[in-house]
Amino acid sequence: MIPHASDRSQIDPRRLALAGCDRELYQLIAATGYVPDDQNFSDFCESLKSGRAWLISGTRGSGKTAFPEALASACNLTMCVVAGRDGLKQEEILYDWDREEQDVWMRENLVIAKALPATEQSAFLESARRKKWQREFLILGEVGLAYDLAVKAAQATPRQPPPVLLLDESDKFGATIEDSLLMPLERGLIYIPRYEGGCIGVTEWAYRPIVITTSNDLRHKLSGPFISRHIYSRFANPTLEKELEILSAREPTASSAQLALAIKLLDAVRGIAGMEDHPSIRESIDVAGAFVRNSVESLDYGSISRFFCYFVKTGEARELLSLQLDYLLAMTSAFHPIIDAWLADRDEIWANRWPQLVGINE
Ligand SMILES: Nc1ncnc2c1ncn2[C@@H]1O[C@H](COP(=O)(O)OP(=O)(O)O)[C@@H](O)[C@H]1O
Numbered sequence: 001m002i003p004h005a006s007d008r009s010q011i012d013p014r015r016l017a018l019a020g021c022d023r024e025l026y027q028l029i030a031a032t033g034y035v036p037d038d039q040n041f042s043d044f045c046e047s048l049k050s051g052r053a054w055l056i057s058g059t060r061g062s063g064k065t066a067f068p069e070a071l072a073s074a075c076n077l078t079m080c081v082v083a084g085r086d087g088l089k090q091e092e093i094l095y096d097w098d099r100e101e102q103d104v105w106m107r108e109n110l111v112i113a114k115a116l117p118a119t120e121q122s123a124f125l126e127s128a129r130r131k132k133w134q135r136e137f138l139i140l141g142e143v144g145l146a147y148d149l150a151v152k153a154a155q156a157t158p159r160q161p162p163p164v165l166l167l168d169e170s171d172k173f174g175a176t177i178e179d180s181l182l183m184p185l186e187r188g189l190i191y192i193p194r195y196e197g198g199c200i201g202v203t204e205w206a207y208r209p210i211v212i213t214t215s216n217d218l219r220h221k222l223s224g225p226f227i228s229r230h231i232y233s234r235f236a237n238p239t240l241e242k243e244l245e246i247l248s249a250r251e252p253t254a255s256s257a258q259l260a261l262a263i264k265l266l267d268a269v270r271g272i273a274g275m276e277d278h279p280s281i282r283e284s285i286d287v288a289g290a291f292v293r294n295s296v297e298s299l300d301y302g303s304i305s306r307f308f309c310y311f312v313k314t315g316e317a318r319e320l321l322s323l324q325l326d327y328l329l330a331m332t333s334a335f336h337p338i339i340d341a342w343l344a345d346r347d348e349i350w351a352n353r354w355p356q357l358v359g360i361n362e
């Protein structure tokens, strides 16, 4: 669990969405440097308002994990995180009993019982055995914790915002974990056999944790029942304009030349036939960052391949790109109607650099 900062106030994103203040929420998230896609953001607001979990699928590096992180940071929310991996156990994420403490408890009570009159012993021990399943001995996993925190937040005066629960890379969970999440996702409750309270959680949709589930669609296919408990969005590759917006948010000190260079290079690489693993947003941010760090304003034969390490992930891809240096260099210096128009809108010097823009702007 990553707790919220107790010295800063919290904002309830669900209340904002329910009050129709979607743009305000968008701005709060954007202020962290994360630029949500409009359609995806609208889906997220629907998930907030309905109380349903939000499932995001998409390729690696498309901003799935970064979204809930940006939300938690923008609204100062506590975040519980389950990172998908093989062999994840139900008791790790929902709850477990502290068996050692329970044993100690029973031993202590046996000693006390022995000192009691024989007629009182059995009733005393029966009560002690029941109390073995009290809250004190319950160890909550991240999912259990999120639902428990949601209850506490709902009961607080004034009411506090619920926590964010990130179920990351859920395609690695496997069927057992997916099944164990069906009940909390549908009913808002985690039933705990023998527990004195019976269950943990909150049934009212408005008070439930803000659950965001991600999937890379790689390891396992998610089950129908698991998917159906979510509002679904697909994080596709952003448009060039959106990618420019993201790059300039993530690298605010990058010059127009550096932004143009990074995005033209990556756009050209994505267009090369035979490149299997397409560079994502993660890679374009890394390349722009490298240009800023190295004060690179233009590329030539000597320098271009120095930056391949940021987005070329196999030997074959590197060889393929090495044969395309002329093409890549030409693309990084050529005029691009979308990229250069976007930059020219924000940078007059850039606008004056391209006579081609005169026709476009008119
Ligand atoms: N829309 C976006 N706005 C700002 N940064 C983004 C955006 N999408 C992705 N990123 C950045 O790209 C990188 C990869 O994102 P991440 O969420 O880890 O990808 P995923 O979880 O989909 O594999 C992170 O540094 C993230 O901040």
Ligand SMILES: [Mg+2]
Pocket: 061, 064, 065, 066, 168, 214
């Ligand atoms: Mg991720």
